[in-house]
Amino acid sequence: MKSFSLILGLLFMTSVSAQEIQMSETASLEQIYGEVQEAQELLPMNELGIEFGYALYETTVTAGEKNPVLALENVRDYASVYVDGRLQGWITEEKKTIALQMSAGEHTLQLYAENIGRITYGPEILDNSKGLFGSITLSGTEIENWKMIPLAVRECSVGELTFTPQANGGIPCFYKGLFTVETPAETYLDVSGWGMGEVWVNGHYAGSYWEQNAQQSIQLPADILQKGTNSLIVFELKSNGKRIMRLSDKAIFN
Incomplete structure (x- = not known):
C-alpha cells in the first residue's frame, strides 16, 4: 500500500x-476602468481615490526628435512605459528616466503605475503620496494634459x-x-x-x-x-x- x-x-x-x-x-x-480624471499635471494616486493598486496615466506627446528621453520627478513605486502600445521599459524611484524608442512626431504615451505599499520610507517618509506626480518632461519639455484612470485589478x-x-x-x-x-x-x-x-x-x-x-x-x-x-x-x-x-x-x- x-x-x-x-x-x-x-x-x-x-x-x-x-x-x-x-x-x-x-x-x-477597459473592463475594469474606474472614473477617468483629467488634469494638466500628473496627480498622485491618493487624489485619484486609490489607496493601493494600479492606475493608467495617458496622454499624447509630440516628439521633436528621434528617441527622446522621458524624465519624471516622482515615481512611487513602479511604472511600465508604453508608446503606441509598445513596451519601452519601466521606471522606479531609483530610475526615473528612460530613452523612448520612437520617431519624431505625435505618439500616445501610457504609464501603467503600481503603488506597491502605503508608506514611503527614506527622506520622503512624511509624504505618502503614491503613483506619478510632479514634473514630467520629454527631452526637457514639460508634458501636460493627462488622462488618469484607476484600474480595479x-x-x-x-x-x-x-x-x-x-x-x-x-x-x-x-x-x-x-x-x-x-x-x-x-x-x-x-x-x-x-x-x-x-x-x-x-x-x-x-x-x-x-x-x-x-x-x-x-x-x-x-x-x-x-x-x-x-x-x-x-x-x-x-x-x-x-x-x-x-x-x-x-x-x-x-
Missing part, C-alpha cells in the same frame, strides 16, 4: 511539474471578465489559460520569465509576482484546486511576449 501511494504521489508530481499552461485568451483592462471579479482569443496587441491585460489536475494537492505556479502582476486560480486570488523578487513561484494550496479542469487568470503589467506558465512540484527561486 505504501508503494502504491508513493507511485501515485510521484505520478502527480511528474504530471504537475511537466504541465505547461498555454495562456490562450485575453481580457482588456484586485477588486474586480475575474470570473465576470470577457475573454477572447488572444489579440491584446502587447499592452497590459488579463490572460487566461486552463490546466488539469488529477488529484488536488499543494503545488506551485512557476512565474519566471514574466514581469509583474497578479494571479487567480478558479476565481480565488493566489498572489502577486515581480521578476525582481527572489522567489519566482506562487504557492497554490490544494483547496483552491479541483479535480479535472482548472482556470488560471493572470494580470500582467509588462506585456513582454510571454504566453506560457508552468506548474511545479517545488518553489522556484532566482
Whole structure:
C-alpha cells in the first residue's frame, strides 16, 4: 500500500511539474476602468481615490526628435512605459528616466503605475503620496494634459471578465489559460520569465509576482484546486511576449 501511494504521489508530481499552461485568451483592462480624471499635471494616486493598486496615466506627446528621453520627478513605486502600445521599459524611484524608442512626431504615451505599499520610507517618509506626480518632461519639455484612470485589478471579479482569443496587441491585460489536475494537492505556479502582476486560480486570488523578487513561484494550496479542469487568470503589467506558465512540484527561486 505504501508503494502504491508513493507511485501515485510521484505520478502527480511528474504530471504537475511537466504541465505547461498555454495562456490562450485575453481580457482588456477597459473592463475594469474606474472614473477617468483629467488634469494638466500628473496627480498622485491618493487624489485619484486609490489607496493601493494600479492606475493608467495617458496622454499624447509630440516628439521633436528621434528617441527622446522621458524624465519624471516622482515615481512611487513602479511604472511600465508604453508608446503606441509598445513596451519601452519601466521606471522606479531609483530610475526615473528612460530613452523612448520612437520617431519624431505625435505618439500616445501610457504609464501603467503600481503603488506597491502605503508608506514611503527614506527622506520622503512624511509624504505618502503614491503613483506619478510632479514634473514630467520629454527631452526637457514639460508634458501636460493627462488622462488618469484607476484600474480595479484586485477588486474586480475575474470570473465576470470577457475573454477572447488572444489579440491584446502587447499592452497590459488579463490572460487566461486552463490546466488539469488529477488529484488536488499543494503545488506551485512557476512565474519566471514574466514581469509583474497578479494571479487567480478558479476565481480565488493566489498572489502577486515581480521578476525582481527572489522567489519566482506562487504557492497554490490544494483547496483552491479541483479535480479535472482548472482556470488560471493572470494580470500582467509588462506585456513582454510571454504566453506560457508552468506548474511545479517545488518553489522556484532566482
